[in-house]
Every structure is written in structure tokens, then in C-alpha cells.
Amino acid sequence: MEKTQKINFFIIIIYSSLITGYFFGEDSIGGAYKDYAGLQYVAEKFNNNFILTLLNYDELGHRQSPIFFIFKSLVIDFGENFHRLFFLHLFLLIPLFFYKSLKLTYPKVDKYYLKIFSLILLLFPTIRSYSIWPDPHLLGVLFFTISIYFYLKFKFIEKKNHLKNSLLNTFFLALAAYCSPNFGVFVIFFLFDFFKKYKFSNKIFFILLLNFLLSIPFFYYLFVLDINFIFNNTGWDIGENFYSLNNIFNKFIIIISIFFIYLLPLLVSKELDYKFTEISNSKIEISIYLIIFVIACYFFDFSNVYKLTNSGGGVIYHLSNYIFNNNYLLFTICFFTYLYLIQTFKFDRKNLILFTILILSNPQITIWQANFSPTIFFLIFLLFNSNFKKEFFKLRTIYISYIYFFLYLVASISKKMII
DSSP states (O other): OOHHHHHHHHHHHHHHHHHHHHHTTOOTTSSHHHHHHHTHHHHHHHHHOHHHHHHTGGGGOOOSOSHHHHHHHHSOOSOHHHHHHHHHHHTTHHHHHHHHHHHHHOTTSOHHHHHHHHGGGGGOHHHHHHHHTTOHHHHHHHHHHHHHHHHHHHHHSOGGGHHHHHHHHHHHHHHHHHHSGGGGGGHHHHHHHHHHHHOSSHHHHHHHHHHHHHHHHHHIIIIISOOOGGGSTTSSSTTTSTTSHHHHHHHHHHHHHHHHHHHHHHHHTTOSOOOGGGSOSOHHHHHHHHHHHHHHHHHOOOHHHHHHHTOOSHHHHHHHHHHHSSSHHHHHHHHHHHHHHHHHHHHOHHHHHHHHHHHHTOOSSOOOGGGGTTHHHHIIIIIOOOTTGGGOOOHHHHHHHHHHHHHHHHHHHHHHHHO
16 A cells, blocks of 8 residues: 555544544543533624623633634534534644644654654544534644744744744734633743844844734733633632642643653653663752652642542543552652653753743643643644654654554543443
């Protein structure tokens, strides 16, 4: 079978599985249908009285951005099934732009491998569930993926289009933030590189000006019109406890555990350059790393937050408490993942910036793994500068990744059906 035929076969199989999931109402993350059903009336309100709903959106008591519901209300109304199928196919642009980004990041890798690998996104429970039951977060993910693509064009493609790609990155990142505000903080990372490239020039002025202009409607809506839906009563303590040690270290531990979920196939296939002896030659530096981790474990307590929604915390947190009724497995896995992340931080300090941004991107005290999927996956393969990239895309490793994420999906669906 030729490569093109194999790619088409992969596309047909995975797309068919997604359509099958649509007809059977698949909800592998366990909360997508509930969120969709609970927010159906919001789009209907925009349909019935657009201006009144827009100007009183905060009274609905939801923290989700109204942009998704506005967009949904503008789609031709041929019924609920048409809307769901429309968004399901719109979200297929996510693996497409992931593939286009992979081509820029790994120019020497066979495109055949990159195409196969990009399709693996359609096995992710978050993408499947929010494609079948459309959600604002996944629309934000789509625009965030496109913004990464233009950032990579800025980084790797010819000089003459640098400014154009910088501005397109800024534009699509703003769209992502309008759909899901947590993406807005990634502007820190992109501006860091833009400043590094342009210094204090007219080009950086244009980028900053565009950022400012795109932010005006957002801040005007929230603070001038006083429609501050982000800080309503259902915001799960946004702002109030954000800087508490408990909240910060809860995020520190859980986000590291989510990294492990996406790094595990690389560990199994032995593609990670994971050398404990190369973390640091300085005893003081090693001691600081260990002290930070011990403090994080000491202040970690997700039990009270979990009781708020009876959900959240990620797979490793649940596995640790289900098997051992404590957090020891979680801490053990996080410790070794933390050591690997330290190596990536030392390899390139921008990786540390990205990790910090992930913590800042989730201001509420609740932490759902779906909020970081597939964002962390994109960071690992597109934005992190790490030393596994040159040798990763071997067919054997891709197959291992497929088996892993397929089993992960099956386990997610099985858990949902049993519960």
C-alpha cells in the first residue's frame, strides 16, 4: 500500500470513529454533554434578543466567554444536529494546523510520518468530546493552534514575512483569548520572542499596537459596561485564592502530572533524553529544586477543591487516590517528571516561561485536565525547545503513541460507561 493510500486509510478510520462517537453521543471526558446541555439556552437567548443578552450576559451566571454562543447563534439554524455537525467538522481544522505546524518545526522529517502523527489528536478524549458536544474551550484551542502556526512561520520562514506572521499570530491569539480567556496569557511568550527579534523598532510598536487595539473591546465589555462574567459567583474563587500557596502548588503538581500523560509514550519508546546525572553539577541548585518540590507536596491538598464539583485533578491524581487512597503515587510520578522538566528548563529558559504561563492560565482553584488538553501536547511538540526532537518521528514510536492514546480513549469511555 502506498503512503498516500495509508494516510487516506488512517483518515477514514479515525474520522469514522469520530462520526460513530457522534451518533452514540460519546462523552469520554464525562462532562462535555452536561456542559453542552446546560448552556444550550445561552445561544437561544442570543438568537431571541442579541443586544439584551449581550448587555446582560453576566446575569446568566456563567464564566464562559459569550463569543462561542454569539458565533453559534450566527450559524444558519437548521437544527441542533446541524450545529453539532458544523462544529465537529470545523474542529477538524485543529489536526490540520497541527500538521502544518509540525512541518515547520520538523522540516527534515518525512511528511508521511507527520500526517499520521497529527491525526492522533482525534483520539484525545477532550477533542472528541468537545467536538461531539461543542464547547467554547475547543474553539479557543482552534484559534490557539492557528496562532502557533503563524508564530512558527515567523520563527522559521523567510525574513520578508516576519512582521505579517507576527501580526497574524497576535490576531489569532486574540481570537483564542476571546473564546477562552486562559489563552490570553500566552501573549507573554510570543511577545518575548518578538522583542528579541525586533528590539525597540517600529515593528514591535505595530505588534504592541495591535495587541492594544484587540484588547479594547474585551476590557470595555468587562469593566466599562461592567459585564464582568469572569468574576461572577460561579468563578470558583478566581482572584481570591489565586496567590495562595495551596492553589499555586496544586497547579504545580497537577500540571506536572498532566505532562507525564503526554510524555509517557516517549518514555516507553525511549525517545526522551532523560539523564538524572545531567540535571545540575551544583549541589546548591539541586537542593533548591528539591526544596521547591518538597514544599509543593507539603502544601498540596486538592481534596477540598474536588468536593466543589466532584471532579478535576487529572488522571494521575484520581489513579493515586483510587488505588492507594493517598497522593504518594501522584508525588512519585510528578517527581520524576519534574526532573525531566528541569532538564528542559535548563536547555532553554523559554520552556520555563511556558510552564509558568500554564500555571497563570488557570486562575480559578478548580483544575480540570481537559483545560490543558491538547495545549500541553502542543507545547511539548511545537513550542518547547527540547533535545528529543531530532530523533522522535520514527514509525515505531508513532505506532506506540497510537496504541497508547487508543487505550487511553478506551479506558476513558469505559470508565464513563461503568460510572
